[in-house]
Amino acid sequence: MIVMKFGGTSVEDAKAIDRVACIVQRRLAKNPVVVVSAMAKVTDTLLTMARAAGSGERKTALKLCRSLQERHYNTASELLGTALFTEFHSEIGGDFEALDELLRGISAVGEITPRTTDHVASFGEMLSSKIVAAAFAARGINSAHIDSREILLTDANYMQAAPQYEETDKRLQSKVAPLLRAGKVPVLGGFIGATRSGVTTTIGRGGSDFSAAIFGAGLGAEGIEIWTDVDGILTTDPRVCPDARRIRIISFDEAAELAYFGAKVLHPATVLPAIQKNIPVFVLNSRNPDCAGTRITTRAPQGKNVFKAIAVKKHITIVEVAAPRMLLAHGFLRAIFEAFDRHKVAVDVVSTSEVSVSLTIDSNHAIPALAADLAKLADVKYEGRKAIVCLVGENLRETPGIAASVFRELADKKIRMISQGASEINLTFVIEEDEAPDVIQRLHKKFFSELDSEIFA
Ligand code: ADP
Ligand code: ASP
Ligand code: MG
Numbered sequence: 001m002i003v004m005k006f007g008g009t010s011v012e013d014a015k016a017i018d019r020v021a022c023i024v025q026r027r028l029a030k031n032p033v034v035v036v037s038a039m040a041k042v043t044d045t046l047l048t049m050a051r052a053a054g055s056g057e058r059k060t061a062l063k064l065c066r067s068l069q070e071r072h073y074n075t076a077s078e079l080l081g082t083a084l085f086t087e088f089h090s091e092i093g094g095d096f097e098a099l100d101e102l103l104r105g106i107s108a109v110g111e112i113t114p115r116t117t118d119h120v121a122s123f124g125e126m127l128s129s130k131i132v133a134a135a136f137a138a139r140g141i142n143s144a145h146i147d148s149r150e151i152l153l154t155d156a157n158y159m160q161a162a163p164q165y166e167e168t169d170k171r172l173q174s175k176v177a178p179l180l181r182a183g184k185v186p187v188l189g190g191f192i193g194a195t196r197s198g199v200t201t202t203i204g205r206g207g208s209d210f211s212a213a214i215f216g217a218g219l220g221a222e223g224i225e226i227w228t229d230v231d232g233i234l235t236t237d238p239r240v241c242p243d244a245r246r247i248r249i250i251s252f253d254e255a256a257e258l259a260y261f262g263a264k265v266l267h268p269a270t271v272l273p274a275i276q277k278n279i280p281v282f283v284l285n286s287r288n289p290d291c292a293g294t295r296i297t298t299r300a301p302q303g304k305n306v307f308k309a310i311a312v313k314k315h316i317t318i319v320e321v322a323a324p325r326m327l328l329a330h331g332f333l334r335a336i337f338e339a340f341d342r343h344k345v346a347v348d349v350v351s352t353s354e355v356s357v358s359l360t361i362d363s364n365h366a367i368p369a370l371a372a373d374l375a376k377l378a379d380v381k382y383e384g385r386k387a388i389v390c391l392v393g394e395n396l397r398e399t400p401g402i403a404a405s406v407f408r409e410l411a412d413k414k415i416r417m418i419s420q421g422a423s424e425i426n427l428t429f430v431i432e433e434d435e436a437p438d439v440i441q442r443l444h445k446k447f448f449s450e451l452d453s454e455i456f457a
Pocket of ligand 2 (some may be wrong): 193
């Protein structure tokens with residue numbers, strides 16, 4: 001069997017969902033399980049309405065809810081036609097009543113917690129998966145909608161919940177595998193799960209890719225297909241650099257580094273379950289389904305180019321922790337990292353000197369609490385509006401002098417922290433955020449003008 005995941009733009013309207021049905025139809029012999037994201041922008045709208053309700057703006061929240069309802073109804077009726085839509089209507093109608101009630105409740109309390117946020121956010125995938133399953137059925141695909149909250153068990157770390165694999169795998173075997181054996185096409189929402197006591201959770205923004213990989217690993221898939229709106233993993237973000245080219249094949253390690261350092265095309269956790277079960281992952285374009293996309297596997301040929309791709313992660317803050325005297329000695333680093341750990345702030349790049357440590361973080365909301373904690377240890381300075389640029393390629397290990405040629409290209413730029421990643425397959429540095437487009441374009445021109453056609457398309 002295979003898992004096919006369709007992202008927000010791939011299910012953004014009736015036309016897109018129709019394309020999805022055609023793509024799935026062509027894969028029926030492979031026994032697909034289909035995982036879908038919320039329709040494009042829906043998660044953002046749900047989060048906006050949750051915040052509005054939480055700050056007492058009930059009318060705004062309910063208005064947004066009605067516009068979402070209209071969009072989903074229109075899409076469903078276009079896909080199903082009048083007769084089938086009438087049948088289906090009450091199904092999603094009930095969801096919108098529940099959402100409306102939830103928003104009224106939140107605005108009455110005037111507070112939004114991570115737990116309620118997840119409840120609101122879950123409607124996006126709940127609704128899209130029901131619509132897609134119904135559209136499949138209307139097109140003769142023997143589909144079966146499954147509520148992912150009955151499959152994906154997570155902890156209670158709302159908005160960033162961690163999957164509990166053992167129980168999830170058991171449920172996949174007992175609830176999804178039998179449907180596959182009966183020749184059905186199970187359709188599930190990505191991104192959402194539930195705790196053991198049944199409270200709705202989400203596994204982090206962009207998490208539908210991760211859901212697909214978890215389901216694929218649990219069901220022993222022969223492949224996991226991530227269908228999106230570009231031809232595959234490209235040499236850089238095509239919005240920054242329109243010359244970006246498709247990578248035909250890339251290793252799990254390289255893809256993981258790229259995803260971690262900002263290549264939005266893949267959620268960073270996606271490759272973990274796939275690596276463990278050695279399942280190839282394919283990134284494909286639902287608007288151009290005949291394109292071969294990108295294949296991600298354990299070992300990939302490296303070709304003649306040093307780098308596979310450039311990623312950029314924006315909205316980075318540098319935290320500089322300066323000890324008054326030579327205090328970086330024993331215990332100091334531990335105390336600093338413990339503070340980051342207590343506030344659940346992930347650190348991306350670290351550099352140390354005799355008297356200070358610089359770290360980069362990407363979550364601004366945690367800064368006030370973290371600052372108060374760190375101030376007890378040392379002098380702390382914050383600098384926002386930075387970006388991390390990360391060049392990735394396994395050939396980096398064997399190529400001497402590469403840092404020199406990268407930074408020669410950027411001789412007029414203010415380069416902050418530099419690290420030749422611990423994994424040995426990335427070269428990472430920090431720059432001013434507004435310089436990111438120029439830096440990426442220059443590096444792309446330098447390192448991706450002549451490409452090995454075995455690796456790049
Ligand atoms: P989906 O909704 O299908 O999950 P996303 O918006 O999350 O899609 O990811 C796809 C987008 O990722 C592309 O439209 C592209 O703008 C962006 N992107 C960033 N870096 C890359 C890259 N290296 N290769 C391909 N796409 C990239
Ligand atoms: N709908 C969720 C989001 O926008 C999950 C996903 O699309 O992967 O973050
Ligand atoms: Mg995505």
